[in-house]
Amino acid sequence: MATTLGSDITDHTPGEPSPFRDPDTEISSSSRRHSEDGGENAGHGVGHMPTTPSTADGMSNDPLVPPARFSGGVPPSIQNSARNSYVASTPGTPTSRPFLYRGQSSDTPSRTLLGSDEKEKAAPNETNGKETEVKASGRGLSRKRLWLFLVITVVLIIVVLAVILPIVFVVIKKHRDHSGSAPNSEPTANPESPTGDITGGDGSVIKTADGTTFTYKNPFGGFWIDDPRDPYNSGARAQSFVPSLNETWDYTRDQIRGVNLGGWLVLEPFIVPALYEKYQNVTSNPAIPGGQAVDEWTLSVAMTNDTSEGGGLSQLEDHYRTFITEQDFAQIAGAGLNWVRLPIPYWAIDTWPGEPFLSKTAWKYVLLALQWARKYGLRMYLEIHTAPGSQNGYNHSGRSGPINFLNGPMGIANAQRVLDYMRIVAEFISQEQYKDVVQMFGVLNEPLMGIIGRDQLDRFYLQSYNILRNITGIGSGAYMVVHDGFLGLTPWKGFLPGSDRIVLDTHPYVAFGGGLNQPLDHWPTAACQAFQVNQSNFDFGITITGEFSAAINDCGLFVKGVGSQPSFPDCTQWDDWRNWTQEMKDGIKQFVLASMDAMHFPGYFFWTWKVGNSSATGKVQSPFWSYQLGLENGWMPTDPREAIGTCDQLGVPFNLPFTTTFQSWQTGGPGAGQIAQTAINALSQFPPPSLSNVNGANPTLLPHYTATSTIPTLPVPTFSAATTSAGDGWADSHDTVSAAAPIQGCVYPDAWNAPAGSTAFICGGAATPTLLAAGISIPVAITPAPMKRATT
Numbered sequence: 127m128a129t130t131l132g133s134d135i136t137d138h139t140p141g142e143p144s145p146f147r148d149p150d151t152e153i154s155s156s157s158r159r160h161s162e163d164g165g166e167n168a169g170h171g172v173g174h175m176p177t178t179p180s181t182a183d184g185m186s187n188d189p190l191v192p193p194a195r196f197s198g199g200v201p202p203s204i205q206n207s208a209r210n211s212y213v214a215s216t217p218g219t220p221t222s223r224p225f226l227y228r229g230q231s232s233d234t235p236s237r238t239l240l241g242s243d244e245k246e247k248a249a250p251n252e253t254n255g256k257e258t259e260v261k262a263s264g265r266g267l268s269r270k271r272l273w274l275f276l277v278i279t280v281v282l283i284i285v286v287l288a289v290i291l292p293i294v295f296v297v298i299k300k301h302r303d304h305s306g307s308a309p310n311s312e313p314t315a316n317p318e319s320p321t322g323d324i325t326g327g328d329g330s331v332i333k334t335a336d337g338t339t340f341t342y343k344n345p346f347g348g349f350w351i352d353d354p355r356d357p358y359n360s361g362a363r364a365q366s367f368v369p370s371l372n373e374t375w376d377y378t379r380d381q382i383r384g385v386n387l388g389g390w391l392v393l394e395p396f397i398v399p400a401l402y403e404k405y406q407n408v409t410s411n412p413a414i415p416g417g418q419a420v421d422e423w424t425l426s427v428a429m430t431n432d433t434s435e436g437g438g439l440s441q442l443e444d445h446y447r448t449f450i451t452e453q454d455f456a457q458i459a460g461a462g463l464n465w466v467r468l469p470i471p472y473w474a475i476d477t478w479p480g481e482p483f484l485s486k487t488a489w490k491y492v493l494l495a496l497q498w499a500r501k502y503g504l505r506m507y508l509e510i511h512t513a514p515g516s517q518n519g520y521n522h523s524g525r526s527g528p529i530n531f532l533n534g535p536m537g538i539a540n541a542q543r544v545l546d547y548m549r550i551v552a553e554f555i556s557q558e559q560y561k562d563v564v565q566m567f568g569v570l571n572e573p574l575m576g577i578i579g580r581d582q583l584d585r586f587y588l589q590s591y592n593i594l595r596n597i598t599g600i601g602s603g604a605y606m607v608v609h610d611g612f613l614g615l616t617p618w619k620g621f622l623p624g625s626d627r628i629v630l631d632t633h634p635y636v637a638f639g640g641g642l643n644q645p646l647d648h649w650p651t652a653a654c655q656a657f658q659v660n661q662s663n664f665d666f667g668i669t670i671t672g673e674f675s676a677a678i679n680d681c682g683l684f685v686k687g688v689g690s691q692p693s694f695p696d697c698t699q700w701d702d703w704r705n706w707t708q709e710m711k712d713g714i715k716q717f718v719l720a721s722m723d724a725m726h727f728p729g730y731f732f733w734t735w736k737v738g739n740s741s742a743t744g745k746v747q748s749p750f751w752s753y754q755l756g757l758e759n760g761w762m763p764t765d766p767r768e769a770i771g772t773c774d775q776l777g778v779p780f781n782l783p784f785t786t787t788f789q790s791w792q793t794g795g796p797g798a799g800q801i802a803q804t805a806i807n808a809l810s811q812f813p814p815p816s817l818s819n820v821n822g823a824n825p826t827l828l829p830h831y832t833a834t835s836t837i838p839t840l841p842v843p844t845f846s847a848a849t850t851s852a853g854d855g856w857a858d859s860h861d862t863v864s865a866a867a868p869i870q871g872c873v874y875p876d877a878w879n880a881p882a883g884s885t886a887f888i889c890g891g892a893a894t895p896t897l898l899a900a901g902i903s904i905p906v907a908i909t910p911a912p913m914k915r916a917t918t
Contacts, residue, residue: 316354324353325362334452344460346765350502354847360562362503364459371503371562377668378787382729383722383766384465384507385458385753386673387495389734390450391488392469392511393422393442394522395684396748397734400741401425401445402688405432413482420688421521422471422512426482442484446491454735454754455498461757462766466504467672467731468495469511469571471524472547476838478514478877483524493843500563507607507672507731508555509568510548515540515877518574521687528879529574532582534819535828535880541586541813542831542866544570549593549861554840556603556857559850566629567594568607568672575611582814583611584621588805589812591625597858600626600799605668607631619665622805624791626798630662630669633733637677637685637750642694646713649678650720654778657724663784667792671730675751676718676761682748683740703749703759711761714750718762720776722769727784823885829874830887835867 315322320331320339327349330342342350347366353359360371369375389397405419405428419425429439458466473481474488492508499506515530515537516523531540548569555564569590575583587608594606605627610618618630634657636642636649662669680686681697694700699710722730737752739745746755756762763769773779791797813825820828842852868874871890875881 316352318354319352325349325351332452332456340453340456342456342460344456346460346462348459348503350456350459352501354845355849357497357843357845357848358500358559358850358852360500362501364464364503365462368464368503371500371505375505375565377728377793381726382465382670382731383463383726384467384729384731385461385463386467386469386731386734387450387454387736388469389736389738390468391446391474391491392471392522392524393425393445395420395688396682396737396751398445398449398738399683399747400738401441402684403741405429406688416689418688421524421526423482423525426484430482439484443487446488449738450491450495450736452494452498452501455495455502455504457754458735459502459504461753461764464504465507465729465731466495466499466735467507467509467568468492469509469522470551471512472510472514472544473512473524475547475550475840478543480877481514489840493841496560496563497843505566506564507566507568508551508564508604509566509571509607509672510544510551511571513540513570513573514543517544517570517578518572519577520572522571525878526687529577530878530880531573532578532586532814533817534882535823535875535884536877537817537820538813538825538828539830539866539874540877545586545589545593546837546865548590549597550838550840552594552597552604553856553858553861554842556597557853557855559842559853561603564604566607567604568609568631569594570609572609572633573611575613577818578611579814579818580611580613580617581809582817585809585812585814588622588809591622591628595626595799597861601794605629607670607672609633609672615659615662615666615669618662621666622809623802624797624800624805627792627794628667630666631672632659632662632669633673634671635673635675635677637675637680642679644678646678646710646717649713649717650772651776651778653717653720654724654773654776657721658780659725660727660780660784663728663788664786667788668728670728671725673733674721674725674730675733676714676756677750678714678717682750685748685751701747701749703746703755706759706761708760711759714756714761715763716772718756719769719772722763722766723772724780726770819882820885821882827887828885829872830869831866832869833864833866835865837863837865 316324318333318335320333323330326332326342327347328342328344330350331339332342332350333339344365346364348364349362351359351362363370368380388394393401395402402419402425405425406417408414408417408419408428408431410417413427414424419428426439426442429437429441432438455466470492471483471488473483473485474492475486477483477485496506498504511522512524513531514524515534516525516527517529517531519527519529528534530536531544532538552567554560555567569587573583573586590608591606594603597603607629608631610630610632615630615632621630622628636652657671657674659669659671677685679694679697679700680692681694681700682692683701686692699705732753734751734753736754737746737748740747746752749755753762757764789797791800813828813830815825817823817825817828839855842855844852869889873888875884
């Protein structure tokens with residue numbers, strides 16, 4: 127369909143018309159990716175701490191260091207690698223999501239019948255006394271009317287058939303074998319489809335925006351929908367055995383089988399090595415120490431400095447346009463997967479002076495991702511992957527090095543920006559047009575709690591929760607996802623009891639632990655022993671595995687970061703996937719199946735769908751991490767349902783089968799939004815009462831911003847033939863709070879690399895303004911969502 131994506135993000139005052147409106151032995155729980163130095167940033171080392179139960183409100187006085195993730199047969203290790211809360215008084219619980227597509231037209235003519243008025247006209251007229259003659263005349267008139275009636279009826283039947291038959295053969299017939307049906311949508315021809323169809327299943331031909339075509343292959347009964355007049359039609363189904371987008375996902379029954387779209391909009395060296403290989407020998411300067419691009423910051427600087435033909439930041443958009451395409455989404459559905467996790471950078475919204483990232487461009491491709499996910503029936507877990515100042519020091523946070531989010535002198539200021547960014551994204555995805563697609567929202571990827579601190583991050587999560595539920599209301603909108611901070615799952619027991627639909631995300635990997643030189647048959651059993659999340663389903667609520675991989679070691683180009691070498695002794699055979707034996711492929715596949723089985727409820731997301739080729743070798747150099755490559759070459763399952771029962775077959779049954787349902791408040795039912803008062807009392811103060819690496823300074827006196835800037839509004843797409851509204855990018859017209867901005871006349875330290883001693887906040891020689899006086903508050907009255915009409 128003809129689609130124009132807005133390229134600029136505007137400063138838009140909420141509530142006003144938008145210009146875009148349309149009338150181990152060790153199992154590692156570490157990050158998958160390391161910073162250039164292996165993640166061992168000065169002063170940021172992470173060790174072990176024993177796992178101890180937390181209190182009922184989720185608080186603990188334990189040291190702020192990550193403990194072991196799992197207990198049981200395989201002891202894990204942690205490798206350091208790469209406004210106030212108010213209880214809603216009347217929480218609403220919608221029975222279902224509303225229809226987001228047009229219903230069938232009610233204008234189809236029904237069969238014509240002779241009405242009472244016609245009967246009166248046909249009655250004998252006795253007023254002239256010539257009854258017999260009049261009766262005969264009346265019978266002749268009735269015959270004429272009868273013929274006219276028959277002619278009209280035949281014409282109407284032909285018209286009806288002309289409308290109905292295309293529906294039967296184009297939509298219904300193609301889906302008669304599915305458990306669900308095609309959407310209840312008025313059919314229209316799609317001029318950009320090779321066949322003119324607006325929907326199709328296995329074997330149908332897809333024409334993309336650039337004119338290329340491919341055949342949709344989906345042996346699982348899935349079907350796509352692409353209606354130019356109704357681009358927000360959410361009736362597509364990834365597979366016949368999962369709900370369509372406009373049907374409710376049941377977390378006690380439906381299983382998430384997902385994949386990440388890593389390396390697309392957040393560029394990691396091992397996923398897109400060719401982009402980094404080009405800049406491994408550039409002129410060294412303070413912005414590129416060592417003359418190597420090691421993260422997206424240094425890569426962006428190197429590209430900007432490259433004035434040769436083919437240089438410049440435009441290379442990044444070339445990558446966005448080609449790395450993941452519509453065909454990838456089609457293939458994901460055809461692989462039996464039903465969710466995608468999309469990491470996005472904050473610079474998709476904007477950048478501040480001094481930040482080298484390509485600003486406001488990635489959002490165009492987020493819009494395409496939303497469009498393609500909807501078309502192929504894929505639910506989305508959208509997640510903010512980067513943070514100003516870095517939330518973990520890893521290359522995938524934007525910049526390797528020190529952590530300056532909720533840590534150090536600029537920790538509060540950077541957190542203010544993060545809260546603004548998550549609010550802007552939340553406003554967009556909470557619009558009716560996108561709620562059926564984005565069903566989970568991750569507020570921040572992998573914050574390193576061992577450095578930031580448990581109390582500090584818990585308070586941030588509560589602030590994020592309040593922002594999101596202010597926008598959506600209780601029981602509506604996306605589930606909010608929080609990462610475990612590398613603490614493991616046990617310490618999160620009882621976190622924010624009574625909250626509305628919070629999901630816990632964990633990222634277990636074996637590749638970054640010790641004891642990697644094990645035979646292949648060791649790893650499936652290890653996965654079954656270590657990767658189970660059932661206990662957390664009881665203790666916390668919905669617990670998902672947001673990342674895992676097929677990697678049994680740390681082999682692969684740039685897997686540990688640019689300039690870092692694998693700890694595995696000899697990676698020759700593991701890097702050369704073209705020469706893997708069938709035994710090697712079978713062993714890796716068994717490990718993947720065991721992992722999937724251990725994580726299968728509520729579900730998982732493999733990291734990642736695709737890995738790009740090395741420019742030096744012309745092939746993928748990190749094969750463990752590519753679902754697509756494994757699918758094509760035999761070490762990933764062609765049907766992920768094959769995984770169910772693997773652990774039982776290996777003699778490692780689930781230690782605690784989850785055979786019950788989640789508590790009603792955990793899925794937006796009765797009680798949702800009624801957070802325990804003990805948790806509110808413990809965590810509502812923000813900024814936190816203390817911060818690490820600030821030499822004991824009072825956080826309210828640290829550098830901070832004030833809420834005086836116009837809040838940006840994300841642009842919506844424009845569909846040329848659409849008869850439905852695209853929204854204006856802002857779900858809650860009552861949310862009119864301004865965005866954070868520097869205080870005029872104040873001097874700020876480096877937001878990404880401020881020394882711990884840089885705590886003085888000098889503002890034009892005047893008294894230092896306190897943070898509480900700076901006005902960073904947001905609306906805090908969380909209201910119930912309006913009841914939605916039933917979908918039956």
